[in-house]
Amino acid sequence: MTVAVTAAGGQLGRLVVEALLAAGERPVAIVRDPGKVADLAARGADVRQASYDDPAALDAALVGVDRVLLISGNEFGSRIAQHTNVIRAAERAGVELLAYTSIPRAESNSMVLAADHRGTEEVLATASVPTVLLRNSWYWENYGGAVANAAQSGVLHGAMAAGRVSGAARADYAEAAARVLTGEGHEGRVYELGGDEALTGADLASAVTEAKGVTVRYENHTQDDYTAALRAAGLEDQYAAVLADADARIGEGVLEVNTGDLAKLLGRPATSAATVFARQ
Structure with missing residues (x-):
């Protein structure tokens, strides 16, 4: 099984890759700038270059990938389109699971930050691959x-x-994501973390x-x-x-x-x- 993590050079993405490496996996780390994760490559990560704005590069980055963690971007206003590019690439790759880092109760959350998450979840709801929502x-x-x-x-x-x-x-959420990506029975689940x-x-x-x-x-x-x-x-x-x-x-x-989902995934208190x- 091959697991890919997008935005692997970011704060959360790096921690997820590290958690996967610690679990004995050889994850695919998808980044804009491979130089930012040279240390992860040295530890065994398969570093591939792609941005959320480049569908062709995303297709290449997901070749042979079974499971994907889509970490939400930070370009407000552009994120739904960018996330959709990853979702479509995952569909073309025929992945068996696509996880997304969202926000609690995205469908009703009134934060300005929630709008792009809500829009992304709407795209995921019609995706042709199994999905899981990690609402951090x-x-x-x-x-x-x-x-x-x-x-x-x-x-x-x-x-x-x-x-x-x-x-x-942040490392708690990263560890939980790694456990979902390498575990079974998470398809279709919505975790309020x-x-x-x-x-x-x-x-x-x-x-x-x-x-x-x-x-x-x-x-x-x-x-x-x-x-x-x-x-x-x-x-x-x-x-x-x-x-x-x-x-x-x-x-x-x-x-x-108050779901307790995070502690359950971690098997320990947060x-x-x-x-x-x-x-x-």
Whole structure:
């Protein structure tokens, strides 16, 4: 069985390839720039070059591949078309399983970030190959910059009000994906993946306190005020707006996941926020 991972040079993709290598597989690592994953090639990964915008290259990259993990791209507004290119290439290759990294409850999730996931899932619903949805909640690593700032200022800022987020370490989601790609019985499944902790803003501040050994409190803002604060901190306007929207939608519960699917796939508890924050 040959397993391919797209966007293998990215943060999640690299971790999935590493998990597959650790499991004794020789995965196909599909990347735009093979130079970024020379270390993975040295460890046994079969590195193939292709971008989401190049159907011919995707066809070549999927030759002889049995299972594919399509990791969602980061070019907002272009992602549905790009993901569709991968889906069609997987169909032409006749793969036996196509997994996609989506977002919790994509069909109803109100995040701006969810729109491209929802559109991709609609394409997958009509695909001629078996599919599985890995609906990943937040990575605790997403708070890296906020954790560093909070450790210095004593304040963790956000716009999630009393909402809760069920996060986990990026490596947890990668390991779960690797287990799905190498396991059996996952065809047609929809996994709502989130960590064992569902944390409020105040809980996140407590996790920073535990991880960094300094007292940190949470301060909530309106979405508009939080957007302005992120822009003032140097974030590009669109990125600041997307992050603030995500935080505000967390306040509506869109990233609170209580299925236990992640821990079941891992066979262990997910990594805590404090553990991840201590590494940042």
